[in-house]
Every structure is written in structure tokens, then in C-alpha cells.
Amino acid sequence: MKAMTIKPGVSKIGAVHWERRLFDSLIPLPDGTSYNAYLVEGKDKIALLDTVDPMTSDVLIEQLKDVEKIDYIIAHHAEQDHSGCIPLVLEKYKEAKVICTPKAKTFLMDLLLIPEDKFITVEDGETLDLGGKTLKFIHAPWVHWPETMFTYLVEDKILFTCDFLGSHLATSELYATDECKVYEAAKRYYAEIMMPFRNFIEKDLEKIKDLDIDIIAPSHGPVYNNPKFILDAYNEWVYAKPKNIVVIPYATMHGSVKKMVEYLQTALVAKGVIVKPFDLSVTDIGELAMALVDAATIVIGTPTVLTGAHPMVVYATYLANALKPKTKFVSIIGSYNWGSRAQDQLSQMITNLKVEVISPVFIKGFPKEEDFKALDKLAEEIVKKHEEAGIL
Ligand SMILES: Cc1cc2nc3c(=O)[nH]c(=O)nc-3n(C[C@H](O)[C@H](O)[C@H](O)COP(=O)(O)O)c2cc1C
Numbered sequence: 001m002k003a004m005t006i007k008p009g010v011s012k013i014g015a016v017h018w019e020r021r022l023f024d025s026l027i028p029l030p031d032g033t034s035y036n037a038y039l040v041e042g043k044d045k046i047a048l049l050d051t052v053d054p055m056t057s058d059v060l061i062e063q064l065k066d067v068e069k070i071d072y073i074i075a076h077h078a079e080q081d082h083s084g085c086i087p088l089v090l091e092k093y094k095e096a097k098v099i100c101t102p103k104a105k106t107f108l109m110d111l112l113l114i115p116e117d118k119f120i121t122v123e124d125g126e127t128l129d130l131g132g133k134t135l136k137f138i139h140a141p142w143v144h145w146p147e148t149m150f151t152y153l154v155e156d157k158i159l160f161t162c163d164f165l166g167s168h169l170a171t172s173e174l175y176a177t178d179e180c181k182v183y184e185a186a187k188r189y190y191a192e193i194m195m196p197f198r199n200f201i202e203k204d205l206e207k208i209k210d211l212d213i214d215i216i217a218p219s220h221g222p223v224y225n226n227p228k229f230i231l232d233a234y235n236e237w238v239y240a241k242p243k244n245i246v247v248i249p250y251a252t253m254h255g256s257v258k259k260m261v262e263y264l265q266t267a268l269v270a271k272g273v274i275v276k277p278f279d280l281s282v283t284d285i286g287e288l289a290m291a292l293v294d295a296a297t298i299v300i301g302t303p304t305v306l307t308g309a310h311p312m313v314v315y316a317t318y319l320a321n322a323l324k325p326k327t328k329f330v331s332i333i334g335s336y337n338w339g340s341r342a343q344d345q346l347s348q349m350i351t352n353l354k355v356e357v358i359s360p361v362f363i364k365g366f367p368k369e370e371d372f373k374a375l376d377k378l379a380e381e382i383v384k385k386h387e388e389a390g391i392l
Pocket residue numbers: 251252253254255256257258302303304305306307308335336337338339340364365366
């Protein structure tokens with residue numbers, strides 16, 4: 001990828017990783033991703049903002065071929081998809097210094113073995129003049145590690161946010177022109193990476209609220225020349241109350257739990273509730289995470305396997321608990337034949353969620369008449385809760 005000019009003296013470089021399909025050995029990437037680095041050239045000094053994942057280091061090195069000097073490498077975040085090529089850049093530009101928060105310095109020393117004398121740490125609000133280009137550093141811890149910061153380029157009104165407000169989306173376009181596509185990718189990114197840190201995000205949104213921003217330049221996905229688009233989206237995901245949606249992650253081996261899920265779904269839909277079932281054996285876990293951003297209720301469905309919940313359900317429940325969505329109500333439905341502790345096991349796994357638990361429905365084998373009645377009762381209870389919450 002060639003450098004793309006955002007404003008005179010400000011360009012986007014970095015790599016588009018079209019074919020990458022898994023991140024952190026965990027997160028599906030249906031649309032690939034990008035690692036955005038930025039060059040800011042003042043009259044006196046040149047700064048490189050972040051680097052790229054070492055898997056794409058050759059792209060960055062090629063882009064820097066004609067850049068004679070770099071004075072500063074701004075490291076917004078110590079995770080290797082942005083910081084991993086700092087050692088390479090330092091090797092090429094012997095005089096360069098790494099600018100980061102005090103915490104990021106310790107992280108980068110531990111993760112990348114960068115010597116201490118290469119760092120300049122900056123406090124919240126500190127500025128650095130490159131010669132007509134003033135970088136203002138804004139500490140923004142916990143998006144999504146404790147050491148993160150943003151940089152505001154004062155003269156050009158560009159906010160560099162690193163992972164915050166980003167999206168895993170490979171594109172050859174500089175700007176987020178296809179807003180439907182970008183909305184989806186950014187929501188997925190928010191759900192998987194940012195949602196657990198909602199409280200911190202509230203503080204960050206507050207902190208940047210009064211900045212005069214023309215452009216938001218994240219480190220994954222396209223740049224926003226309409227900052228309102230992504231800020232409105234984050235405000236919705238973070239602040240809006242959960243919606244009239246029931247998400248049902250479930251597993252089934254021989255169809256009993258599937259029948260329960262289908263019955264419950266039909267009963268809820270008939271009463272005006274939106275239902276999103278996820279058969280975990282075929283689910284892209286990012287789709288589930290996205291659905292959790294808005295759902296008022298989660299119903300977990302599991303067969304009993306070796307006395308406990310199905311391992312895929314354990315995984316999804318662990319994930320839902322770790323992602324800390326705004327969900328208000330949880331219930332569990334399941335099936336067993338001779339004995340089960342699945343219900344207790346799953347109940348103990350959702351301690352992060354500030355939810356009211358609606359009585360679970362656990363049945364023997366395939367659902368029968370009385371089991372369908374129990375599911376009708378569960379549907380009625382969910383509807384009542386949604387009505388009381390003012391979302392139905
Ligand atoms: C590998 C395996 C292990 C199972 N372990 C238990 C168990 O420990 N306790 C139990 O009551 N039922 C156990 N069952 C029975 C299932 O939980 C039961 O048949 C249930 O109805 C299956 O739901 P499904 O049809 O949705 O897969 C097991 C079934 C399988 C296939």
C-alpha cells in the first residue's frame with residue numbers, strides 16, 4: 001500500500017491484511033483487518049504514529065524506504081499488532097525515541113525488549129511541537145489495555161485513537177465511505193474488544209467531547225472523515241438502554257435442546273420479542289458478541305454432557321460473562337437424562353453480569369407437553385420483564 005495523504009504533512013501508511021481470518025488466536029476476522037500507522041511531518045521533526053503487526057513488517061519497511069529520518073515513534077498501545085515493528089524502526093532510525101505513557105514504557109520493555117534509554121514518557125495533556133504540527137497526548141487507559149493513549153494533532157484537528165473506534169476491516173479506501181459495512185465491522189470490534197471496558201469508554205467519550213475533530217484516525221480499519229458517524233455509534237452502544245431482544249446461544253447433540261429453543265423462539269416472537277438464536281456449533285463468535293451489545297435478555301441453552309453443560313456452551317457463557325454486555329435478564333434452558341449440574345455450573349459463571357435470573361427450565365430428554373408449558377411460562381416471564389423495562 002502506498003502512503004495516503006490525509007492533510008499536507010499527514011499520511012496514512014501501514015498494511016492491509018486482506019487474508020487474515022483470526023486475531024489473537026480467538027477472534028474471527030471475516031473481513032480481514034489493517035494495521036494503520038501514520039506519518040506526521042513538521043517543519044523540524046517527523047513522527048511515526050504506531051507501526052504494524054510484525055507479520056506485515058516488510059510493507060512498513062518498504063513504505064519507509066524514502067523517509068530519511070524519524071525523530072519520534074508514538075506508541076499509543078503496547079499490543080504487538082501496533083508496536084511489534086518498533087524495534088525494526090529503531091534499528092533503521094538510530095536517533096529515534098519512543099513516546100508513550102509511563103505504563104506503556106514498562107510494557108514495551110517487557111514485550112519487545114526495547115532499552116529504557118529509547119523512551120520519552122508523556123503525561124496526560126502534554127504537547128510536542130514538530131514545527132507547525134503540535135501533538136497533544138491524551139491518556140486514555142483501558143481501551144483496551146491499561147497503558148493506552150490518544151494523540152490529537154492540533155493544527156489539523158485529527159484525533160489518532162489507536163484501537164478505540166477502530167474496525168477489523170481490510171479496505172483499499174482511505175475513508176469510511178461505505179458506512180453500512182463499516183458500522184457492522186466497528187460494532188463487531190466494539191463488541192469483542194471494547195465492550196468489557198464500557199465504564200472507561202464513557203470517560204474517554206467525555207474527555208474528547210469538546211475537542212474540535214475533523215478526522216478520527218484509528219489503527220484498524222478506515223479513517224473517519226465524518227467523526228460523528230463513529231462517535232454516534234459508540235454513544236448508542238455504550239449508553240442506550242438494551243433493546244427488546246433475546247439472544248439464545250445453545251448447543252444440541254440430538255435435537256432436544258434445539259426443539260426447546262425453537263419452541264421458545266416461536267412463543268417469544270408471537271409476543272413481539274426479537275429473538276436471535278445461535279447454534280454454537282456453527283456460530284461465528286463475533287456475531288454472538290455483536291448481538292450481545294443490544295440484547296436485554298440472554299437465554300443459554302445446553303444439553304448435559306458428563307454431568308455439566310456442553311463445552312461449547314461453557315465457552316460461550318464464559319465469553320458473555322467476560323464481555324460484560326448491558327443485558328438485564330438471564331435464563332437457562334437445558335436437557336439431561338439421569339443427572340445434571342449444568343444449571344448450577346452456568347449460574348456460577350455469570351457473576352460479572354448485573355442481571356436478574358429468570359427461573360431456568362431443565363427437562364428430561366426430549367420436550368413433552370409439560371415442558372412446553374414451562375417454556376410458555378418462561379416466554380411470558382421474559383415478556384413481562386421487557387414490558388416492565390419499557391422496551392416492549
Ligand atoms: C456424550 C454425552 C454425555 C452425556 N452426559 C450426560 C450426563 O452426564 N448426565 C445426563 O443426565 N445426561 C447426559 N447425557 C444425555 C443428554 O444430556 C440428553 O440426552 C439430552 O437430552 C441431550 O440433549 P440434545 O438432544 O439437545 O443433545 C449425555 C449425552 C451424551 C451424548
